[in-house]
Amino acid sequence: MLAPWFEGERLPGEVQLDSAVILNRADGAPSAVVWSRRATDDTVEDAVRAALVEVNRREALTGAGLADTVVDDVQRFRPQVQMFSPASVSGGEVSLRDRLPGIIGLALGFLLWSLVVTGASMLMNSVMEEKANKVMEVLMSSASSAEILAGKVLGVAALTGTVLLAWGAMGAAGFAALIPEIGADVAAVLMKDGLLLYLFAYLAGGYLMYAVMFAAIGAFCETPREAQTLIGPIMMILIVPLLVMQMAMRNPDAMLVKVLSWVPLFTPFLMSARAPSGPPLVEIIGTMAGMLVTVVVITWLAGRAFRAGALSGVKLEWKSLGRVLKREG
Template structure:
């Protein structure tokens, strides 16, 4: 145990005291805040979308073009993703003389070509036809920009519905009464704390999904750190000294636990920053978040699955790295394991909609998927036997992974020649304590 703790401390401090780690620890919250704030800032700074309307329907004051123009002036049409109200732009003089949608298309194309890369050119909506068969074409200066077609379609659909109600003999008052009718459907569940489902009732599920993605990130980052450490010691032949003074199990577990403790240190620092930031939230929101996160023992279970999942995958990566001579070889061997994690992440998305699906329940018991899926099952009140079975199977798999990793570490760590996949498997199976 003493040698294991020494190796753990060595691996932990080897990364903790490096300038790169300290810089990453500071940079992570800054980058996270920037990734959220910069797009919002860009959206606010971007000019509002402009729309010009060319109405060729000939329907007079009640035309869809006039109705839509009024809606745009009222700020009823918004542009994604900024959600800022669109502005009504005057129709360019070069296009005003068009009499058909086809002729308008030719003139608009020439107008955009002449304008070149001018900033914030208006989108141009061309309307033609009758209420029975309305033709609407939206022209935008660039094909890759997010346009207003969905919003404009909704506004034109409302106009068309009103026109058809008028044609059916309804007066304006009855039409407005029908158009203003709305109903709010509230969702209730016996599992909700107040009967009606609120955001606080969904936080545990959202947190469980976050833990699954966090574990995936830890495994992907940790695999490179573990493999790099093993290969560095092997190439410098330091590993030969270590193997003679410590058991391979201590070497393997020391590395995995050291990297795990490093990640837990980062998570602890971020959790502390989050607790400080929570003091600036409204009291009711802070209390709701606390209750949701501690519901059903969510945080202890999250720690259990993070630790056990990382131990299982970390042991496999450490064993594989022992057979590699270069980082490139380690990457080629680790790639299949990393690709395997795509499957549980896809299952996590499916589990959000069908948490009690037989496929999800079975997959949560399969050890490679258990740390990703079982926390969602815990949040959804999975039976105790199911959670305990999943943990037991994952514990056995982790023990087997450590055993195989130790054998691989002992067999492969001292080999300096080229190692193929088949020789890796053969030597692992034939190795003896």
């Protein structure tokens, strides 16, 4: 038993074994017993298995009469594979320029997701702090709830946009200075067919949709603990596009990706990921229209909820949201 060696009982000081491999042969083939200090770590097991496969292959080939040099050549062989597509920029071999739309789409989708979650969370925390410190009551005495909500949403949007522009400018300068060829290709993809306008629309719609929801939730909470119970379902919704965006990079026209792109809560992220790959114009217009309608409805509902939360000390639960909105109406 090797357990004492892993628990430090057989080694001086605090030294402990991380892994141990006992090599053997079973039925004439290489085999091994692997001990690991962490039962959930299969890294060493996978590495040993791969090494034994190579050893067994070499023994089989040399046993069949092949020279060691031939065996080495076989193992070192890496085939040269070229991919061609009529859809490539050159009309022939596929290059990095042809794969850039998928890469850029995935990066933009993740960037949008990060901006929306960060900006909406900042907005919610700001509202919670003002309510807990009774600042909200002072604000409500001099401005309407709609004006306060609009000011907060636009203020955080301006801050987020400034940070985005600064990082974008530094990234563009870095590309231009270090890898100008790739930088030119990235710029060509972003400037193609009004892509930047689509991305801006999806960014604005996605931010507004979730920002007003988070602000309304913050109006009913005074501590992060209270907010966690309410934003849990929203965060579960936000996890879905994170998973699907990776599929959109490999196949932006996959049925699941196309269907979920029409769900307004997912539209900003998935369409941002798909847009560089050139989806049909009808999908761009249709999903954007659905997103804008949803933004209007959610903004209206969130405005009523924000007013109800700012003017009362009611602790909101999802099951009581309907009653709160009805009372405000």
